[in-house]
Amino acid sequence: MHPTTSDAPLSVTSQTTPPTRFIVSTPTEVRRASIFLTFAKPAAAQDVTCTGISVSLPRGDAATDLVNDEPRANYMLIDDYPRDSTGATWSILRLPAAPVPTAPEWGEVPGHEFANIFDPRDDLYYKTGGLVPKDSALVVDYGVGQDIVNLDIGTGIDHRYKVQMLRLQSSMDGLIWDNLDTEPVQDTSRIERVFDPPVHARFLRIRTVVDPSNEGYAIVRRFLVNQGVQARSDDDTVTFVCTPAEGEAVFDGSREFTLILSNIPVNQTPGAATLGITQTVIADGGEDHHTTSLDGFEKADSAFVFENFSSEQTRVGNGEHITLHWTGSPENTEYHLSWDDRTERISVPTARHCSFDTADLPGFAGLSRTTTFVLDAQTTNSSAQTVHHYQSTTVTVTDPDIDAASLTATGRIAVREGGTDTLLARSDNASTQVLTVRAEGDVTVIA
Secondary structure (H helix, E strand, O other): OOOOOOOOOEEEEEEEOOOEEOOOOOOOOOOOEEEEEEEEOOOOOEEEEEEEEEEEEEOOOOOOEEOOOOOOOOOHHHHEEEEEEEOEEEEEEEEEOOOOEEEEOOOOOHHHHHHHOOOOOOOOOOOOOOOOOOOOOEEEEEEEEEEEEEEEEEOOOOOOOOOOEEEEEEOOOOOOOEOOOOOOOOOOOOOEEEEEEEEEEEEEEEEEEEOOOOOOOOEEEEEEEOOOOOOOOOOOOEEEEEEEOOOOOEEEOOOEEEEEEEEEOEEEEOOOEEEEEEEEEEOOEEEEEEEEEEEEEEEOOOOOOOEEEEOOEEEEEOOOOEEEEEEEOOOEEEEEEOOOOEEEEOOOOOOOOEEEEEHOOOOOOOOOOOEEEEEEEEOOOOOOEEEEEEEEEEEEEEEEOOOOOOOOOOOOOOOOOOOOOOOOOOOOOOOOOOOOOOOOOOOOOOO
């Protein structure tokens, strides 16, 4: 949960899904996430009368952006769900809005509505309600100014039911229109244009310049822009403007408003994004606007890696240290190293190729016997549960210390040449030199 710290009238608490951080998209997969934002009056504050709340998600491909605005991601599919604890309803206005086509003089037929022109499939199309008059237009409003890089329009089926000769035009205000071609378009079955530099416009339209044919109606199969490219608009956020249906909402100590945004396409760049929040409240007889920022929305690489755990030295002398190596994810992972009866959480570099030297362990004097190291890479799943991933490696120690509960030799126990000729059995009680010795064959005991 991420609470805001600001002087805004309403406090805001956020909860994300996944619960800790978002997973970025890849070139082959668009990853999506959800955000829960809850607005409430601070406990010690006076009641707040709110007339509107807007939430802006940064859009683009930067580390500080959240929403993926590639055509394949289609951020227009973000779902919004307002919830008021009192049961009151709120309306949601999205900016930039989805493209809105209008053609008052053309009409539409049920099952073949205007919205079908934004679907690239030819079996979904818009069908006019009758003849298409001369000097009438189909207008598409994109809500804000867009850089139009390419345009793909198709009318008619099998060279029939086409919109007759027309002009392609663009506008920023819907009042003053600019021609995109020097001459009217005659073959309207497929109109494809590439603009370099891009055409900057909020509105596009096709306007007829001749009388209609006698076919009774016309068909527009598609009206698509910026296919296969990433273009910028005047508004690099996706904003949700929430308005109470009754015009205002009074927040007392028991009322909460929650905005759930789901199906958010996350961009491809790890980093941290910040949301913009504006609250409009009634104060001193007028409206005040309070704008705050809400951070803590982390994006991380989704590729978890944990492999190749080994020691740089496979055999060391008694009391020597080793260096461990492995390949692992630096993000979203904690590493715990265990050996014998000891477990240490260890810090590793922020890189996939990780190393750790046992000399960095406080109070560890080095290896004294053959040792198996177990590395536990701990991650968190979508249910906020810890998941353990284990790998192990063993290092041999020459001249090791031996701790054993019992020692049985069916042959002989020999002292290596160059060492002492005394075998000493000792307990933790230093006064007891020899406990029990069981031998086969001749034994010489020196007291």
